[in-house]
Amino acid sequence: MSAEIVHDRGRGPEIVGTRVTVYNLLPYFLDATASEAFIARVHGLSNEQVAAARAYVLNHADEVLAEHLRIEARIAIGNPPEVIEAAKRTRARFEQFRKWQAEHHALGQAQDRTSTVDSPEVPMTLPSFEEWLAAQPSNLRDEGR
Numbered sequence: 342m343s344a345e346i347v348h349d350r351g352r353g354p355e356i357v358g359t360r361v362t363v364y365n366l367l368p369y370f371l372d373a374t375a376s377e378a379f380i381a382r383v384h385g386l387s388n389e390q391v392a393a394a395r396a397y398v399l400n401h402a403d404e405v406l407a408e409h410l411r412i413e414a415r416i417a418i419g420n421p422p423e424v425i426e427a428a429k430r431t432r433a434r435f436e437q438f439r440k441w442q443a444e445h446h447a448l449g450q451a452q453d454r455t456s457t458v459d460s461p462e463v464p465m466t467l468p469s470f471e472e473w474l475a476a477q478p479s480n481l482r483d484e485g486r
Contacts, residue, residue, distance in 0.1 A: 346393035353408065354397055356390045363394050367409055370395055438473050 347354050347363065355362040361384050369375040369383075377391045384391075398405050420428075445467055468476070 346390055347397040356386060356394055361386065363398050363405060364409055364412055366394050367398060370398055434474065435470060438470050441473065442467050
């Protein structure tokens with residue numbers, strides 16, 4: 342039964358028709374209070390799919406637990422410093438965009454209250470982050486690359 346419901350397409354054993362691996366479900370299987378119905382609800386699976394994944398884990402316990410430990414060790418290491426720095430730069434650019442957007446939104450609201458014929462109009466729709474970033478000086482755009 343589990344062989345028809347669980348297969349491996351290169352990401353590890355997963356439930357057919359989903360992207361849920363047995364490693365996603367393993368913490369629930371190790372929790373004695375988690376029922377199959379609960380696990381099925383949380384992951385949008387049927388009880389039969391959860392039972393098949395549990396059977397797969399029980400039938401391949403050594404290899405599943407060894408791979409789970411490798412996954413946990415990789416997670417514990419965290420991201421390399423260059424990824425963390427790139428994320429910080431992206432966050433800073435996004436915060437600049439949010440500040441700019443708030444300023445332009447406030448300017449648009451103030452303009453609505455004091456609108457005159459010869460006052461310059463602020464566009465009602467603001468650009469997306471990508472559009473805003475493309476319009477920035479090249480040193481800001483290329484900072485994260």
